[in-house]
Amino acid sequence: MNKYQIVITIGLAVIGTVLTRCISFILFPNPQKIPDFVRYLGKVLPFAVMGLLVVFSYKDVSFADPKGFIIKMIASAIVIGAHIFKRNMLLSIAGGTISYIILLQLIKI
Numbered sequence: 001m002n003k004y005q006i007v008i009t010i011g012l013a014v015i016g017t018v019l020t021r022c023i024s025f026i027l028f029p030n031p032q033k034i035p036d037f038v039r040y041l042g043k044v045l046p047f048a049v050m051g052l053l054v055v056f057s058y059k060d061v062s063f064a065d066p067k068g069f070i071i072k073m074i075a076s077a078i079v080i081g082a083h084i085f086k087r088n089m090l091l092s093i094a095g096g097t098i099s100y101i102i103l104l105q106l107i108k109i
Contacts, residue, residue, distance in 0.1 A: 057072070057076075058072070067107055067108075070107065071100060071103045071104055071107060072100070074099065074103055075096045075097075075099045075100035075103060076096070078095055078096050078099045079092045079093070079095065079096035080092075082095045082096070
């Protein structure tokens, strides 16, 4: 990509981000009048997204590949342990991701 295409791509990403952040304030200017359905989605969608991430993370796990299986299970145990210990989602996700990358580089099977 040349520099003009890069600038256009970054600009479109900025516009898309700003629009997705501001659209809820445009659609619902008064927070007391938010429809019940939208409130319901706000309560259940975070859990649905986490479930989707778990399914996506484990969809390619194969017992035939011991390296990949062991690494994913250790990283998963670190995520679960960190979440039980600290109850901090950011710490759990970062710890699991960092441990997965480190284990991927260190374990040679």
